[in-house]
Amino acid sequence: MSRAKNRKGPALATLTIHGARDAHRPGDPVVEPLVQSVNHLQALGTGDGLKYTRYGNTPNAERLQKRLALLEGAEASLVLSSGMGATACALLALLRPGDHLLSSQYIYGGTHRLFLEEFAAMGIEVTLVDPFEPRSFRKRMRKETRAVFVESPVNPTCRVIDLRPISYLTKTEGLALVVDSTFASPVNFRPIEHGADVVIHSATKYLNGHHDVLAGVVAGTQAYIDEVLQKEMLWGQTPDPFALWLLERGLKTLAVRVERANATAMAIAEWASARKEIKRVHYPGLATHEDHAVASEILDGFGGMLGLELAGGGKAAERFLRRLRLVTHAPSLGGVDTLVSEPRYTSHAKMTSAERARIGIPDGFLRISTGLEDLDDLLADLEQALK
Numbered sequence: 383m384s385r386a387k388n389r390k391g392p393a394l395a396t397l398t399i400h401g402a403r404d405a406h407r408p409g410d411p412v413v414e415p416l417v418q419s420v421n422h423l424q425a426l427g428t429g430d431g432l433k434y435t436r437y438g439n440t441p442n443a444e445r446l447q448k449r450l451a452l453l454e455g456a457e458a459s460l461v462l463s464s465g466m467g468a469t470a471c472a473l474l475a476l477l478r479p480g481d482h483l484l485s486s487q488y489i490y491g492g493t494h495r496l497f498l499e500e501f502a503a504m505g506i507e508v509t510l511v512d513p514f515e516p517r518s519f520r521k522r523m524r525k526e527t528r529a530v531f532v533e534s535p536v537n538p539t540c541r542v543i544d545l546r547p548i549s550y551l552t553k554t555e556g557l558a559l560v561v562d563s564t565f566a567s568p569v570n571f572r573p574i575e576h577g578a579d580v581v582i583h584s585a586t587k588y589l590n591g592h593h594d595v596l597a598g599v600v601a602g603t604q605a606y607i608d609e610v611l612q613k614e615m616l617w618g619q620t621p622d623p624f625a626l627w628l629l630e631r632g633l634k635t636l637a638v639r640v641e642r643a644n645a646t647a648m649a650i651a652e653w654a655s656a657r658k659e660i661k662r663v664h665y666p667g668l669a670t671h672e673d674h675a676v677a678s679e680i681l682d683g684f685g686g687m688l689g690l691e692l693a694g695g696g697k698a699a700e701r702f703l704r705r706l707r708l709v710t711h712a713p714s715l716g717g718v719d720t721l722v723s724e725p726r727y728t729s730h731a732k733m734t735s736a737e738r739a740r741i742g743i744p745d746g747f748l749r750i751s752t753g754l755e756d757l758d759d760l761l762a763d764l765e766q767a768l769k
């Protein structure tokens with residue numbers, strides 16, 4: 383699993399540590415230094431080479447951006463100050479007032495609000511479609527349509543979208559295909575290999591992996607990333623060097639963290655499938671999952687995220703959460719601590735109960751992000767909370 387399928391050159395685990403690193407000379411530090419300075423000395427008589435933190439070109443930013451591009455198989459990438467900043471700037475670089483965006487209806491709650499509230503107010507219309515019915519993208523396309531946005535695997539239901547028919551449409555119609563790949567991380571999925579033009583991550587999650595950095599990533603062609611950089615600079619979405627340094631540190635263990643999270647999630651999914659108190663388990667690694675065939679074809683790992691629906695609904699979920707001792711009740715995902723959250727109070731809190739139910743998130747749905755704790759300890763905690 384550490385060498386991703388179809389890759390040439392160094393494996394992903396090697397790139398997370400050495401990708402785009404400067405050649406080392408005797409006496410150099412093994413860990414790249416943190417350069418916290420916001421500004422840098424400037425050459426006289428020219429504006430060339432001006433370095434400033436907000437321009438995304440300071441030493442900690444440049445190395446990390448090249449490394450992340452290598453991981454995604456993209457020409458270039460940009461690190462922004464949050465996943466939302468990444469999504470906003472990525473799309474603002476593609477869309478103008480009057481343009482139309484086709485988006486999967488299964489997207490993170492913050493992205494949903496960005497599209498339907500902020501973009502709508504800017505004159506950018508967004509149509510939500512069912513990505514599991516690929517013809518629906520073509521049916522809802524207009525002459526103003528510029529891009530298609532999907533999130534896969536989907537937060538929090540872990541459904542896996544087959545990009546191949548969608549990228550066939552975007553390529554033939556000249557649209558940009560933008561994929562939020564936060565749940566997968568490049569260890570499990572690299573959308574560009576499946577026809578995407580732009581990849582977005584909330585680096586707050588797996589890429590950093592330690593619950594202590596807020597950041598986002600956009601990857602794509604160099605020409606496109608130059609456009610995103612203009613948005614980042616002008617909308618002030620650039621992270622601080624310390625966040626970048628921490629992100630670079632967290633990234634070095636990405637492959638082992640994700641492989642372990644994948645294995646733990648699979649084991650918890652199997653345990654949960656055998657429990658009568660759990661009505662439904664949402665995990666694409668299970669042969670019974672509706673997207674198992676697609677997931678097996680396009681993913682290198684089924685992920686560290688799973689959803690549980692307790693038979694007793696919302697009340698049973700609350701009782702279960704109150705009894706947990708080790709698994710931590712907190713929002714966010716993709717870090718070393720195993721977390722559980724209720725999307726109705728976190729990522730999808732702004733939707734009504736009926737709206738959530740329509741996209742597969744009934745009240746009482748629990749989202750688990752597996753961390754790095756011992757599996758037996760985690761299973762024991764889940765078991766005692768269920769009793």
Ligand SMILES: Cc1ncc(COP(=O)(O)O)c(C=O)c1O
Pocket residue numbers: 464465466467490492533537562564565583584585586596597598714729
């Ligand atoms: C799939 C997905 N995309 C984007 C975001 C936004 O990321 P951030 O919180 O880093 O702004 C999140 C946050 O939970 C997410 O789950």
